[in-house]
Amino acid sequence: MPLSTPDLADLARAIREWGAQLGFADVRITDPDLSLHEAGLQAWLDAGSHGEMDYMAAHGMKRARPAELVPGTLRVISARMDYLPQGTAADWREREAARLRDPHAAVVSVYARGRDYHKVLRARLQQLADRIREHAGEFGYRVFTDSAPVMELPLAEKSGMGWRGKHTLLLNREAGSTFFIGEILVDIPLPVDEKTSGHCGQCSACIDVCPTQAILGPGRLDARRCISYLTIELKSAIPEEMRPLLGNRIYGCDDCQTVCPWNKFAQRAVIPDFDERNELGSASLLALFAWDEEEFNRRMEGSPIRRIGHERWLRNIAVALGNAAESAHGDAAIVAALEARRAHPSPLVREHVEWALARHRADGGTYGRTI
Known part of the structure; x- marks a missing residue:
């Protein structure tokens, strides 16, 4: 029997309470109409901004039409x-900003230092x-959770x-941007929540700090230039002109988040799943480069x-070791580690x-600094 309007309102309130008990900081409800986003999605795809992420285009406008997906x-x-x-x-x-200035430090995005969020959110x-x-x-x-x-x-947002x-x-406003999002598509006509307004104002810190200028303007991202894309999604060689810009970031990039004023309100996890593992918040490039498969x-x-x-893991760290030449040119330990991987079976x-060895051998270590 269909639920009455009061029953639906009670159910919505209960869903929020259950969500909090399961570790979710916020639970909200909206309708599935994203028609206003279809033109923007198509233009982004037409521009090729998704790079090698073919799955972004594989389903056409179904991505903006949840009711067609389910x-x-x-x-x-x-x-x-x-x-x-x-x-x-x-x-x-x-x-985090200080580690970016340490040529020997391996920088991994904060979100990836613990358990796989896909598994955690999907289960809850x-x-x-x-x-x-x-x-x-x-x-x-x-x-669904990014899946x-x-x-x-x-x-x-809606x-x-x-x-x-x-x-x-x-x-x-209460949590910045350091959180994961998941959703449940349902066939229950629950009451919906209201959209909130934006509060970025004239701030452009995230645009200004982006190492690769991947943020082309407010709300406009070219994934092909994003370090998260280059170190995670890209399966082929990292373009040579982009390599120096990666610095010592070997998995993802948090720059646009660490510089954002709203992240002074970033909240801590209420579950231990995202606690750091394998010392990924303090590890050195050489220590991680030494791991075999x-x-x-x-x-x-x-x-x-x-x-x-493992192959792309070594690819990313090799680039970071090459970039260490900017301040640790010809470092014997780095050069020795790179030399040990010269005969790796992967082209x-x-x-x-x-490429990394060439940077350490180049006079003055200036090879490939600019694009």
Whole structure:
């Protein structure tokens, strides 16, 4: 029997309470209409800004039409989970910036230092769906966490969870942008939440700080230039002109987040899943470069990093070791580590190792500084 309007309002309130019990910092509800975003999505795809991420275009406009992806969808339940490790210091942004200035430091995005968020959020969203079923009976739904052609951020923005910053990430006045988002598409006509307004004002810090100028303007991102894309999504060789700009970032990039004033309000995770593993917040490039494939797979078990594989892991670190030539030109330990990988069976690894060695051998270490 269909639920009455009062029953639906009570169910919506209960869903938020259950979400909080499961570790979600916020749960909101919206309808699935994203028609206003279709033109922008098509223009972004037409410009090739998605690079090698063919899956972004594979489903056409279905990405902006959740009701086509999951027939019968009437509402989208968006859930936010904060990911800063529980013991993160108050000056974490300053500490992250300092590591970027250390040529021997291996910089991994904060979100990737713990458990794979796909697994964590998907499991807890499923638990939330189970509680809805226990309370309201059988219903149609599907759970997603960055795992299907769904425009998660526009849906979350429409639900009032925050607003899209100029770097395209979602911002929240109480939590900045250091959080994951997942959703449940449901066939229950729950009451919807109101969209909130934006609060970036005249600030352009994220645009100005981007090492590769991937943020072309407010809300305009060319993924092909983004360090997160280059170190995670790109399967082939990193373009030579981009390599010097990566610095010592070997998996993702947090620059647009660490510089954002709203992230002074970034919240700590309420679950231990995102606590740092394998000392990824303090590891050196040489220590991580020394891992063989077996050690990489063992240490990265349950980590989002494992999906790039050992080959791309070495590719990324080789670039960072090459960039260390800017301030540690000809460093004997770095050169020796690179020399040890020159005969690696992967042509991809060998190419980036040779590039890195060339930087350390170049007079003055100025090879490839600019594009």
